[in-house]
Amino acid sequence: MTKYEKRIYEIVNQSSSHMTVEQIYQILKADFPSVVLATVYNNLNKLYRDRLINKISVEGLPDRYDRIVKHDHIVCRNCGKLTDIQFDDLTDTLKKQFGTDFLFYDLKVFYVCPDCRKKLGADKSDHRHTNRMD
Amino acid sequence: MTKYEKRIYEIVNQSSSHMTVEQIYQILKADFPSVVLATVYNNLNKLYRDRLINKISVEGLPDRYDRIVKHDHIVCRNCGKLTDIQFDDLTDTLKKQFGTDFLFYDLKVFYVCPDCRKKLGADKSDHRHTNRMD
């Protein structure tokens, strides 16, 4: 592991996780001012390939990186804020249904976070960014 | 509804759905050779905003569009092929857990499709595109 890879791994594993490439780049620059964005991409891709970190993709938002811990995510449809949640493990059920070629699953729950609820007021009709109501 | 919007809506609702912007654009050009890519984006965004179609985002793959029907998706981690699946409805459980601000959820199941399984052979160690094993 190179110094960059090591530091990037640390950053992603910090509590204030769920960071974008750009955010990781900014933090890394504090330690290594000469580092280049491509290096961040290279190392994130490598860490991700080697399954040392996770990548979280939400439609309409830039990808974020996460430490490897079994949990799902809840995403505010208004502001995009992403929070870890603990929900029933569906692995066994899915394995039963989809057989041995099942790999893993990705569950994202969409809601309006408390902050946005306040801002939006009692009116629950604002779903500007909502994409799927079924 | 303009002719473009109407036709794009039709295309997305066809059986061979799950199409990318580019694929939709190509089909639309068969009917309207002079149409421009921006028009496809405009209309897809409009249809999506108005919730007449769904958008499917999978990490590493271009967005695809889908008709509005309640179902989840299973995605081959090797070739990206996307197929509709019917899985237990989690809405009630999620509502109970996350309250009235719950909007909807997104469940994607990742696996190796039969075609890729054949190609990859009995060796189940190839997970080139796998991103999350937890």
Add this chain to the structure above:
DNA sequence: ATCCAATATTAGAATTATTCTAAAATTATT
């Protein structure tokens, strides 16, 4: 320690997906 090979980093170009802008065209309204 020195040389070599392998790997990583850099800078910048290239690509891809998408949005934006302002003008032109189309459609709807009075």
Add this chain to the structure above:
DNA sequence: AATAATTTTAGAATAATTCTAATATTGGAT
């Protein structure tokens, strides 16, 4: 028909990401 509103167009602009080729660094083997 005149006006207003909306849509389309062309192309520029942006954002995210990958690629390329040169350079630098690192880790063995001698």
